[in-house]
Amino acid sequence: MTEQWVKQQREVDSYNLFFSSFDGLSGSDSLYDLGYRLVGSFVTIPDSRQQLEVEPDFVLFNGETALLVEIKSGENINSRDIRQMERCDELSYERVVEFLRDAEFSGSELDPNDLSNVEPIIVYYTDFIDDCRTSSGCTEALNELSQCCTVLSQDKGKSLKHEEGKLEDGELEATLRAGIQLPRLVDKKVYLTENANREILAYSIAHDFVLNNLGKDDRVKVTPTDVIERYRHREIPLEKVRDALQFLKMIGGCQRNADGEYVFDKHRTGKLLEVQSKLEKTRVKDYLQDEVEGQTSLGEFAPTAETNGGADE
Structure with a gap:
């Protein structure tokens, strides 16, 4: 952990x-x-x-x-x-x-x-x-x-x-x-730390923002602006919000549509419930970096496109 x-x-x-x-x-x-x-x-x-x-x-x-x-x-x-x-x-x-x-x-x-x-x-x-x-x-x-x-x-x-x-x-x-x-089992009313680090931000988006609302709606659409507005009393950098949402997308918790919205739906609930176990093992920035390096590595070894030559070459 x-x-x-x-x-x-x-x-x-x-x-x-x-x-x-x-x-x-x-x-x-x-x-x-x-x-x-x-x-x-x-x-x-x-x-x-x-x-x-x-x-x-x-x-x-x-x-x-x-x-x-x-x-x-x-x-x-x-x-x-x-x-x-x-x-x-x-x-x-x-x-x-x-x-x-x-x-x-x-x-x-x-x-x-x-x-x-x-x-x-x-x-x-x-x-x-x-x-x-x-x-x-x-x-x-x-x-x-x-x-x-x-x-x-x-x-x-x-x-x-x-x-x-x-x-x-x-x-x-x-x-x-x-x-x-005080009780031994405590209800969750606060999801974010004071500094709103990327890990707890990803967790709070998944549990507070999405899972608490998927019971009412079959689909929840979220933008970085929506997250900042939800926690408007907190000063949360946009970069952290984008990283947290990208992390949720990469683990299969949502998709990103052409309008830049992150779309969460009920059939991805299982992926969102895995957020904590993934965060216990890897920081969000490390997770994102590993993904970028993996994509770069694949790009380096991808075969170059063949051409037929001629005037368009």
Whole structure:
């Protein structure tokens, strides 16, 4: 299994695990029970007065408190993590209110003007936090991080819980200290990593864009522009989209018509379900390169066309 695919899957899994804290498990409190609603995913909030911008993975709001949440799947705390959360901590209330006013989210009864608290939050896997506390260097970084945000940990089948830092929202802090119970099997609501690498992009097109819609239609036509529009809140380079679609075509998941559309239909469903197993073995760029080199090799040894000579030669 390629290192790139493992890393991308762990990142996407971390997003979806955090999302499960909205529902929690039957009989236990959840973020939804505390009134929090999702306001934005992978957004950018500029603050010209502070000369900074923040890019939280998720923004949550319950009518009084806004949570700026960053989800981490790696196994270290670096200076970038710390600076990222420092910027969230420096963001002005006025700019957060403006962002909430412009956002579209379920919960029309929530008034951005009632905002009284902004909480920067960073979430790591529990196994990393446990290991971090056994290393003096990592523990120092964790302590530094907790000066500008609240640190949470999460784990499948266990809980989302408070680790370091203080929350102004007392009810939220009490709930997180007790822990929000998380399921072992997590629903997929997020398909893309923050950087939208080619592998996870190909996977998301296949599963999120196509397979989720083939039940409604016998055929789904997709252009690179359609993909960018579907994920319009994300900055995805056109080159990555084209490579991902070309990969899906090469493995037999779709055809490309004369209009430049990639056409997916039900009889190719089996090929789309094989996307993950192929991505586990080979990166998209390597797959495309192998195909190009194969075509070049065949071209080099192809016999030259014979001519009959004469004036047209």
